Amino acid sequence: MRERLKAAPSFNQEKYLGANFLKASNERSFYNMSRLNQAHTLMLYRQGIISRHDAQIILRSLIALEKKGNTVLTLDPKYEDYYYNVEMYIINDIGIDIGGKLHTARSRNxxxxxxxxxxxxxxxxxxxxxxxxxxxxxxxxxxxxxxxxxxxxxxxxxxxxxxxxxxxxxxxxxxxxxxxxxxxxxxxxxxxxxxxxxxxxxxxxxxxxxxxxxxxxxxxxxxxxxxxxxxxxxxxxxxxxxxxxxxxxxxxxxxxxxxxxxxxxxxxxxxxxxxxxxxxxxxxxxxxxxxxxxxxxxxxxxxxxxxxxxxxxxxxxxxxxxxxxxxxxxxxxxxxxxxxxxxxxxxxxxxxxxxxxxxVNGNFCTATELADELVREEHISFRVAHEIVGQVVMKCVDAGLNCQGITSKKLDEAALNFAGRSFKWTKKHIDKVMDATSSVENRISEGSPRSEETEKLTKQMSLKLDNDIDAYNRLQTEVKERYRMLLDKVQDVLNSND
Incomplete structure (x- = not known):
């Protein structure tokens, strides 16, 4: 293949650009190379480019190589590419006059x-x-x-x-x-x-x-x-x-x-x-x-x-x-x-x-729920409710308290500052609003953390997953069926007579 060139591949080219590539290709591509070569041979025969006799000889050699496995190949960097190492194996097996026809109408590209x-x-x-x-x-x-x-x-x-x-x-x-x-x-x-x-x-x-x-x-x-x-x-x-x-x-x-x-x-x-x-x-x-x-x-x-x-x-x-x-x-x-x-x-x-x-019940993460409840019960704007709750949290943090430290007094002091009136909420009511489990279940919007919404989403995702698995199985089946078709057509040619 290197007849155009006057020198063999250099030692460094073989070492850095040839040997490792050939080894990796042989491990990864051996069976796909075999399938491709068989399909190409079938096509050449079907189109009248090579004879049935030649196609049969090439196919028998390819199948024999596939059965022996990739370890039988002697990978030589002087042949430059993996495909040519495979082709040279076939040529050495059946001769260049017939084996050399395998590369008809194709390029390594x-x-x-x-x-x-x-x-x-x-x-x-x-x-x-x-x-x-x-x-x-x-x-x-x-x-x-x-x-x-x-x-x-x-x-x-x-x-x-x-x-x-x-x-x-x-x-x-x-x-x-x-x-x-x-x-x-x-x-x-x-x-x-x-x-x-x-x-x-x-x-x-x-x-x-x-x-x-x-x-x-x-x-x-x-x-x-x-x-x-x-x-x-x-x-x-x-x-x-x-x-x-x-x-x-x-x-x-x-x-x-x-x-x-x-x-x-x-x-x-x-x-x-x-x-x-x-x-x-x-x-x-x-x-x-x-x-x-x-x-x-x-x-x-x-x-x-x-x-x-x-x-x-x-x-x-x-x-x-x-x-x-x-x-x-x-x-x-x-x-x-x-x-x-x-x-x-x-x-x-x-x-x-x-x-x-x-x-979750001690780190103020339910503060938004308290602000939302103020909007619903006290009919104030969310911005005012945000200011009230923000001040309450600040005072608790400064006092070294967690959200359990929010009292009616602290809430009313902030309410007077920002809403101009007190709300007179009981401690029991505040604690109920601040309860994390209740806060989660109060989230009624679609896709929220509420258990009902999560359950609904998991059912939808399970159906989607089942459909995706079916789609994957169809891809897998299609490739396998085509390979079986390839094998069948190879056998048809091998079993046919001139």
């Missing part, structure tokens, strides 16, 4: 870009169940803890009472959108580039739609330049994975704080914690630290791919075809780790309801 799409498709199909398992766990936890009242925070300060189930439901709903985004990237990805040639098509009468169908694609990327020059789907996929990672990262951040001794809202299972080499009392939630940090790897993968595509022509090049996906596979590995580990954390989570209740 369209071959590699199709293999890339197949490899990414495999990783997405492997990842969808992991994401859906996390969504399912969150829905279960939402229902389980829909009545466990806790403090909701803004700016990391006590804000309003919610329930732990409400929190988990919010995360589950966010992951719905993450699934939808990633599912959409699959739809954009699942088109074949095989048959585009180097970038300008071919003069052979090929059938691009036939090979696309056999390989499980919706069809071909029609414009042959776009087919070869575009890796926008790589950016899109990494971006959607990074957005998902951001969501998971923020959940891990919350759980990390909640298991601190100052909160003690939750406790992680011993099996996912580590100890200290010097401090014998330590139980460190290191798994959450790993989950949080891995989000950075997803962002870095996107920046890496984006920068590789920046400032290059809309055509084929090695920075596009070789370097753009350098960290794509790491991105898949990192998001899988984040997703699976977070599900394990949640499934093994121990919740300290007593601590949650004690804090």
């Amino acid at each position: 369209d071959l590699h870009s199709t293999i890339l799409r197949m490899d990414i498709r495999d990783r997405l199909l492997n990842f969808f169940p992991q994401l859906n398992a996390l969504r399912n766990t969150l829905i279960i936890k939402s229902e389980e803890y829909k009545n466990v009242v806790m403090t909701g925070y803004t700016h990391m300060q006590p804000a309003q009472p919610i329930t732990l189930g409400f929190y988990f439901a919010g995360v589950a709903e966010a992951l719905e959108r993450d699934f939808d985004r990633i599912y959409a990237t699959y739809q954009h990805l699942n088109y074949a580039t095989l048959g585009a040639g180097a970038f300008a098509g071919t003069s052979f009468p090929i059938d691009r739609r036939f090979t696309a169908e056999l390989l499980g694609f919706k069809g071909p990327i029609v414009n042959t330049l776009d087919a070869i020059a575009s890796r926008d789907y790589v950016l899109e996929i990494i971006a959607t994975l990074a957005i998902l990672a951001s969501t998971i990262n923020r959940v891990a951040h919350d759980l990390y704080y909640w298991c601190a001794d100052e909160f003690r809202y939750i406790e992680l299972d011993d099996s996912i914690c580590v100890t200290s080499s010097i401090m014998p009392q330590k139980k460190n939630p290191a798994v959450l630290e790993y989950i949080k940090a891995k989000c950075s790897h997803l962002l870095a993968a996107f920046a890496d791919a984006f920068c590789c595509m920046r400032g290059i022509p809309f055509a084929h090049s090695r920075d596009l075809g070789g370097e753009t996906t350098h960290h794509l596979w790491d991105a898949f590995m990192e998001i899988e780790a984040m997703t699976v580990l977070t599900e394990e954390v949640l499934n093994k989570l121990k919740v300290n309801e007593k601590n949650m209740k004690a804090r």
Whole structure:
């Protein structure tokens, strides 16, 4: 293949640009390469470009290689690419006169870009169940803890009472959108580039739609330049994975704080914690630290791919075809780790309801409920009610009191200052208004922390999850059926007679 050049690949080129790439490709792409070669051979025969006799010999050699497995290949960097190492194996097996016909009407450009799409498709199909398992766990936890009242925070300060189930439901709903985004990237990805040639098509009468169908694609990327020059789907996929990672990262951040001794809202299972080499009392939630940090790897993968595509022509090049996906596979590995580990954390989570209740009923997070009740009962504007309650809270804080220290006297003093009259509320009435559980159940607006609303949302999310699982199963089934079709057509050719 290097007849145009007068020298073999240099030692450094083989070392830094060849050997590692070949090894990774052999581990990742062996079976997809086999399927593609079989589909391409079938197409060449079907279109009358090669004879049945030649197609049968090539197919038998390809099938024999597939049965032996990828370890039988001797990967030689002097052949430059993975596909050519496979082709040379076939040529050595059946001779160049017939084996050399395998590469008719194609280029490594369209071959590699199709293999890339197949490899990414495999990783997405492997990842969808992991994401859906996390969504399912969150829905279960939402229902389980829909009545466990806790403090909701803004700016990391006590804000309003919610329930732990409400929190988990919010995360589950966010992951719905993450699934939808990633599912959409699959739809954009699942088109074949095989048959585009180097970038300008071919003069052979090929059938691009036939090979696309056999390989499980919706069809071909029609414009042959776009087919070869575009890796926008790589950016899109990494971006959607990074957005998902951001969501998971923020959940891990919350759980990390909640298991601190100052909160003690939750406790992680011993099996996912580590100890200290010097401090014998330590139980460190290191798994959450790993989950949080891995989000950075997803962002870095996107920046890496984006920068590789920046400032290059809309055509084929090695920075596009070789370097753009350098960290794509790491991105898949990192998001899988984040997703699976977070599900394990949640499934093994121990919740300290007593601590949650004690804090939520003592840290003024029901102050908004007091202001709302003043509006309803005393018919004052919310702004005036806000001023009254704000002064009451200030005086309690200055006196070292929690919300249990709000008395009728303190409320009336503030009311006189801002409303010009006292309200004469009893302490019992104030305490009832300030009760966190009552405050949560008073939230009647759609999507609020009220247990009834959380239950309604979990039912909706369960239905959506079931539909998404069905959609995933259809994708998986379609690819498997196309591969079975490929096998059947291969056998038909092998069993036919001239």
